[in-house]
Amino acid sequence: MELNALVSKFQQKDGKAFESLYDMYSESMHGVIYNIVRDHDIAQEVMQDVFLKAWHNADSYSSKKGRFFTWLLNIARNAAIDKTRSKDFKNARKNLDSEFFVDILETEENYSRATDGIGIKSFVNKLAAKCTEIIDLLYFKGFTQKEASKTLKIPIGTIKTRNRNCINELRQMLGV
Amino acid sequence: MDINEYIASGILELYVAGALSEKENEEVHNMMLQYPEVHEEVLKIESSIVSLTAAASPSDSKQFFPSIKSKLHLQDETSKVIPIKRSRSSWITYSGWAAALIAGIALIYTVNELDNLKEEIQVVETNNDILEEQIEKANSDLAEVKNLVAILRDKNIITVPLQGQQINPEAYAKVYWNRKDDNIYLDAQGLPEPPRGKVYQVWSLKMSPLTPTSLGTLDDFSTDDNKIFRIANPNDSEAFGITLEPAGGSETPTMEQLFTIGVVAAAS
Structure with a gap:
């Protein structure tokens, strides 16, 4: 089914449509959330929160405001970051700026069921460090251009073009 | 507008990241409706990001869906009526059972209601967060515009x-x-x-x-x-x-x- 149709069915509280969207995006959200919280159980908890929130706030989505994926991504990043600020999150190791998604690909052994075919791990290792940094901040952490420019200490105008080049590299590797 | 230049500017990558303002999002959306090649490009960018982020998933996330689904069907009827045996037909037994039944139903109802209320509070809190963000954004936009108008009206x-x-x-x-x-x-x-x-x-x-x-x-x-x-x-x-x-x-x-x-x- 076309994405738009699926999303509008979801907005009318259609459980099947919800499940299809979940199948499409849950791995991605799980990756983003886990990258922020770095704990399996907490990631699972946040996953539940995120998809419950998405269900209850389905009305607030409109294609004018952006992609459905991006909308979900926003909810996921915010929920995960909120979690790291909550009282029950007691892990001193958590430092959002210093951990990039790349080390999950390097250390986790079981990440790769669905994605193994693409061999994304070996691709990502080929991406330049400056690329994984910027992709991590913009997509996994939801930084604005300004915040990314401050963190990476590069001019704000460079963020947009560098990110474009990096995503192009990624796309070439994935053949997209 | 040169579409290739527009695509090459990197704005579509930021669009998928969610790093653009509300106004810019709408602009990109309109461009996508107008130019199939912009739409196509956004889909490709999105698909590469979906693959990349999914690769960081530490385990099979499909396994979480059943519990999410069951949480959404909290209102399912859970109370079963216990049949009363006719043979013990003293009115004390009857009224005892009836009282227990009523108390039981009331308890289940209350627990359900409580869960529903908790869920509702969460929804309202999320909506509040979203609104607060919007207000903050609108306020800072307004302050900026006011400042500009004041500058442009200066008689010098x-x-x-x-x-x-x-x-x-x-x-x-x-x-x-x-x-x-x-x-x-x-x-x-x-x-x-x-x-x-x-x-x-x-x-x-x-x-x-x-x-x-x-x-x-x-x-x-x-x-x-x-x-x-x-x-x-x-x-x-x-x-x-x-x-x-x-x-x-x-x-x-x-x-x-x-x-x-x-x-x-x-x-x-």
């Missing part, structure tokens, strides 16, 4: 329209010059996005003989939302010009790349 302001030149007759810009505080406010909304590695440079000009003085480059042109730039100008300018220069700017203006120019009307 001289307006200098800059006309498009051969290279791009469509281009235009406006300079608002406050001679009291030696600042110009350059409205560069009418200039196209500069190509990669290039930057707009602003010049103050004296006419005879023609002497250009650089006022600096618009390094954050692409990222500035309202495209209005405040630039210090201590010069006794007779005209203003904008040229496209290699990143970092040039010593003297490249006249073939002169985008707009305008003469100060009545220098008082």
